[in-house]
Amino acid sequence: MLPANALPAYVTTPGGFLLVLAIILPVVAVLAMLVLDPRHARSVVGATILAGVAAALAIAEELIRTGAALIYVVGGWQPPLGLALRADGLSATMIAMTAIVLPGIAIFARGLQDLKPETRNGRAPTTFWSLLMGVWSALCLTFIGQDLFNLYVALELLTFAAVPLVCLDGRSETMGAALRYLMFALLGSMLYLLGTGLFYGAFGTLDIRSLSAMSDDRPAVSVALALMIAGLLAKAALFPLHLWLPPAHAGAPAAASAVLSALVIKAPIFLTLRLVAEVAPTPMAAIAGKILAILGAFAIILCSVMALRQARLKLMIAYSTVAQIGYLFIVFPLATGADALPPWGTIAWTGGALQLGSHALAKASMFMAAGIIAEAFGHDNIRDLSGFGRILPLSAATFGLAGLSLMGLPPSGGFIAKCLLLTSAVLGGHPWLSTTILAGGLLAAGYVFRVMNRALATPQTPLIIRRKIPARLEVVPLILALLAVLLGFVPLEPLGLLQIGRPDRPAETMP
Amino acid sequence: MTLGLDLTLIAGLLALALHVVIVRDDRNAVVAFVAFGLLLGLAWVRLYSVDVALTEAAIGGGVTGVLLLRTEALIRPASAAPTASRRSGGALAAIACVLLAGGLAIAVLSFPNPAPTLAPEAAEALGRTGLGNPVTAVLLAYRSLDTLLEKIVLIIALVGLWSLAPETLWGGAPELHPTAIPEPLVYLARVLPPFGVLIAVYEFWVGADAPGGTFQAGTILAAMYLLVLKAGLRPAPEVKRTALRVLVAGGPALFLAVGFLGFLMADGFLSFPDGAAKPLIVGIEAALTLSIAGILSLLVAGPPSKAPAP
Amino acid sequence: MIASALSSANLFGLCGASLAGFGLFIVIIHASLLRRIVGFNLLGAGIFLVFGAIARRGAAAGFDGDPVPQAMVITGIVVAFSATALSVALLLRLFGLTGRAAFDAPPADASRQDET
Numbered sequence: 001m002l003p004a005n006a007l008p009a010y011v012t013t014p015g016g017f018l019l020v021l022a023i024i025l026p027v028v029a030v031l032a033m034l035v036l037d038p039r040h041a042r043s044v045v046g047a048t049i050l051a052g053v054a055a056a057l058a059i060a061e062e063l064i065r066t067g068a069a070l071i072y073v074v075g076g077w078q079p080p081l082g083l084a085l086r087a088d089g090l091s092a093t094m095i096a097m098t099a100i101v102l103p104g105i106a107i108f109a110r111g112l113q114d115l116k117p118e119t120r121n122g123r124a125p126t127t128f129w130s131l132l133m134g135v136w137s138a139l140c141l142t143f144i145g146q147d148l149f150n151l152y153v154a155l156e157l158l159t160f161a162a163v164p165l166v167c168l169d170g171r172s173e174t175m176g177a178a179l180r181y182l183m184f185a186l187l188g189s190m191l192y193l194l195g196t197g198l199f200y201g202a203f204g205t206l207d208i209r210s211l212s213a214m215s216d217d218r219p220a221v222s223v224a225l226a227l228m229i230a231g232l233l234a235k236a237a238l239f240p241l242h243l244w245l246p247p248a249h250a251g252a253p254a255a256a257s258a259v260l261s262a263l264v265i266k267a268p269i270f271l272t273l274r275l276v277a278e279v280a281p282t283p284m285a286a287i288a289g290k291i292l293a294i295l296g297a298f299a300i301i302l303c304s305v306m307a308l309r310q311a312r313l314k315l316m317i318a319y320s321t322v323a324q325i326g327y328l329f330i331v332f333p334l335a336t337g338a339d340a341l342p343p344w345g346t347i348a349w350t351g352g353a354l355q356l357g358s359h360a361l362a363k364a365s366m367f368m369a370a371g372i373i374a375e376a377f378g379h380d381n382i383r384d385l386s387g388f389g390r391i392l393p394l395s396a397a398t399f400g401l402a403g404l405s406l407m408g409l410p411p412s413g414g415f416i417a418k419c420l421l422l423t424s425a426v427l428g429g430h431p432w433l434s435t436t437i438l439a440g441g442l443l444a445a446g447y448v449f450r451v452m453n454r455a456l457a458t459p460q461t462p463l464i465i466r467r468k469i470p471a472r473l474e475v476v477p478l479i480l481a482l483l484a485v486l487l488g489f490v491p492l493e494p495l496g497l498l499q500i501g502r503p504d505r506p507a508e509t510m511p
Numbered sequence: 512m513t514l515g516l517d518l519t520l521i522a523g524l525l526a527l528a529l530h531v532v533i534v535r536d537d538r539n540a541v542v543a544f545v546a547f548g549l550l551l552g553l554a555w556v557r558l559y560s561v562d563v564a565l566t567e568a569a570i571g572g573g574v575t576g577v578l579l580l581r582t583e584a585l586i587r588p589a590s591a592a593p594t595a596s597r598r599s600g601g602a603l604a605a606i607a608c609v610l611l612a613g614g615l616a617i618a619v620l621s622f623p624n625p626a627p628t629l630a631p632e633a634a635e636a637l638g639r640t641g642l643g644n645p646v647t648a649v650l651l652a653y654r655s656l657d658t659l660l661e662k663i664v665l666i667i668a669l670v671g672l673w674s675l676a677p678e679t680l681w682g683g684a685p686e687l688h689p690t691a692i693p694e695p696l697v698y699l700a701r702v703l704p705p706f707g708v709l710i711a712v713y714e715f716w717v718g719a720d721a722p723g724g725t726f727q728a729g730t731i732l733a734a735m736y737l738l739v740l741k742a743g744l745r746p747a748p749e750v751k752r753t754a755l756r757v758l759v760a761g762g763p764a765l766f767l768a769v770g771f772l773g774f775l776m777a778d779g780f781l782s783f784p785d786g787a788a789k790p791l792i793v794g795i796e797a798a799l800t801l802s803i804a805g806i807l808s809l810l811v812a813g814p815p816s817k818a819p820a821p
Numbered sequence: 822m823i824a825s826a827l828s829s830a831n832l833f834g835l836c837g838a839s840l841a842g843f844g845l846f847i848v849i850i851h852a853s854l855l856r857r858i859v860g861f862n863l864l865g866a867g868i869f870l871v872f873g874a875i876a877r878r879g880a881a882a883g884f885d886g887d888p889v890p891q892a893m894v895i896t897g898i899v900v901a902f903s904a905t906a907l908s909v910a911l912l913l914r915l916f917g918l919t920g921r922a923a924f925d926a927p928p929a930d931a932s933r934q935d936e937t
Contacts, residue, residue: 012779020779034670072779074779081636082654123676153657153900160671161667161671175915176915183848197872201871223614513829537855547863554870560891571901579855589916611842616835619835629879633889634883669903
C-alpha cells in the first residue's frame, strides 16, 4: 500500500555487529566506571579506547573490502517498527576521524592530569572520563543511526555528556556558559523532536531510507524539515545562533574544549547534511542549501573578524571554530547544485568531508596547545605571551601547523578542502561564495599570524613560567596537527571511499 | 458531550500556559505549571494513552513539580529583585512563536487520512514477545536500543549533576529536608510508603500486559523514597557508596548483558531467544524499575551538599 | 466514531501546537532562568501532545492508539525530566556562586581567566 513496502528489507551484513560494538563499548565503560573506584577509571578508558579504535578500523576495512555499506538490524526487528544501523563511506570516515582525535585527546588529558597527581582521581578527572565515553557513544550512533527518533536519543546523549564538560572546573562564569549552552542545545533537541513527530504523522515511519523515497512537498514535510534544521543549527552554532559557543568552548578545561570544538559540534552538522541530501525533496534542498550557504558565509566573515579582535587565546580559537563551521555550510549549494552529478560525486562533497576532518584535527591540537600555554604561564592573554615559542617550541609549532589548515595554505587538509570548495564555487558560478572563501582564508591568516608573531617575538620582560610542561605532553597535539597536514596529500578529486553505499538504494547495498 | 469535555480541558491547559507566560512572579508560574501537569495527565487519558497519562502524572507533573517548587524557594532572594524581562525583542519573539504554532497547526491538519500507523505491525509482532501491552513491547523489544540508550542518558545526566558539587563535597550526600520538618509530612512519610511500594509492584507487574510498567513503577518508588528523605526519617545516602551505584547501574547492565546474550542464543544483539522473550523482558524491567527509582530520586535530590565521610 | 476520534485528536494536536508556541515565547522572552526552564517544560508538553494526537489518529488493529509514538513520548518525558534536573542543578550552582538567577549581559570578550 505505502511505497515503503516496496523497498526491500534491511539485511544485516557480516560485519554489521561492529556497528553495535562502536556504540556499546563506550556505554559499557560508562557503567563500569560508575561502579568501580575512581582510580580504575583510566584503565577502563584505556581498554575501551583500544577496543573502540579496533572496531572503527574494522568497520573501515570491512567497508573498503566489500565496497558496500555495513548494516545491522537491531534485535532482528525490521524497520520501521524496529531500528537499523547503517555505515556508508561518509559514516565510516566520521567514525575513523573520531577514533583518531578522541584517543589523542584522551592521552593528552591523562598527561595533563598527571601534572597534579593529588587530584588525579578527584571530581573533575573522573567525571571527564565518563563524559568522554558518553560523547563517543553518542557520536558513533549519530553517524550510523537510520531512524530519526534513534538519532534524537543520540543527540540528547551528546548534549548531556557535553554540557557538564564545560563547567568541570567549577568557576562561576563557566556555570553560566554551561547553562546557556544547555538551553540552546535543549531548544535544538526539542525542535528536532517536533519535526520527527511531524514526519511520523505524515508517513508512519522514521526510517531515513523510507523517508527519502516518500518525502514530497506536502506542508508537513516543509514544516518538519524547517524545525529540524533550525534545531540542529542551534546545536551546531551556525551564525546567528553561535552566541553560546565562544564562552562555553573557551571556558572549558583544555581537553574538554578540544572534545567540544573538534568532535561534538560535528554531529549536528552531519545530521543536517543527511536531512538536506537524503530526506528533503530536491526543490526544498535547493532553498535550504542557499539559506545555509548565506549563513555560512556570514559566519566565515563576521566570526573571523571577531576572532581577530579577541584578547584571549582560547576565545580566539573558539571564534575560529564558528568561522570554520561556516565552510561546512557553503558545501550545501555547491554539492547539490550540479545536475549531472549526485551530491556525493561532487568535489564539493569531498571538500566538505576533508574540511570536517582537518578542522577536527587542527582544532583539537590548537585547543590542546592553548591549554598547555595556559598551564605553563597561568593565563592566555595573547598580548602578554611574547616569546612563548622559545619556551614551548613544540606547542608553537603545533599552533602554526594547525593554523595552516585553518588558513587553507598548502600543505594541509584545510588547503585541499578549501581548494576543492573554491574550484567548485568558481565552476558552479558562485562568485560571492568564492570571494568569501578567499576572504575567510586571509582573515584566518590574520589571527593565526597574530599568535605566531607573539610566539617568535622577543619579550621586553621575560615570561614567567608557572609550571614546567614535560615534552611528551606537547607531542600529542603536535601529532594531530601533523595529521591535519598529512591530509593535504590526498588527491584533488572526489574520494571513492565517500561514495561507498550511496545512494542508499537497497539494490546496491544487498550483499 | 465528550467534545465539550475535550474543549474544556484544552481551554484549561491554554489558560494555565498563558498564566505561566504573563504572571509576574516565578512562584505563581511554577504553581500554575504543576496544575497544568495534572490537567495534562487528563488530556492523555482523553487521548486513550493511559501509559503516557501515568508517566506524565508521575514525572511531568509530580516529580518535576517538586523539583521546580524547591528550586523556586531556594532562589527566591534573586527573583525578588526586579528582573526586567526583555521587552525589546518582544515583537520578534511573538512572531517566531506564532510562526511555530501556525506551522505546526497546518502540519497537524494536513496529516493524511486514514492516518499512517504502525499499530497493525506492532500487533502482529506482539506474539513473538509474549507480551500483552504493545507500548511495553515497543519500549523493550522493537525499539529496545532507544530505551537502553535513554537509560545511559539518565546516568550521564546523573554523573554530570554530581560533578556540579564543590570539590570537597564530591561523593558526599545530598541534603533534602528543611531544618524544621512539619509534623504532617513525617506522618505521611511513615504511612504512605508501604502503599506506594504496593502500587509500584502492581504497576510493574501488570505493565507487561496492561498499562503501567517500569517508568511508572520506578517513579512511584522514587516519590516514596523522596518523601522519606524529605521528612528526615532517613539520611540521604552518600553518592559514592558502591551499593547505591550498583543499584543505579544494575538495570542498564542487565539489559546490556541480555543484549549480548542475543549474540550467542538468538539472532544478534538485543534479540530474545524464542519463547524466552517474556521472562527475560520482565526480568530486565524489574532491574530497570529499581534503577529508575534510584536515578530519579537522586536527580531530584541534587548534587552532594555534605562532605563525604573519610 | 472514527471521525470523532479524529477531530478530538486534531483538537489536542492544535492545543499542542499552541502550547509549543507559548513555551518558545517564555524561553525567548523571560530573563528569569527558572521561568525559562518552566517554558522548556511547556514546549515539551506541547510537542508530546502533538505526538499524542498522531498516536490517537493511528488507532488500528484493536488498539486505541499507535503504540510507537506513545512509547516515544514516554522516552521523551523521561529525557525531558533529566534535562530539567540538570538545568535546575546548574541554576542553583550559578545562584550559589554569584547570587544571580539570570544571565548577565553577553560575556565580555576580554574577560580574564582566573589565576587558579
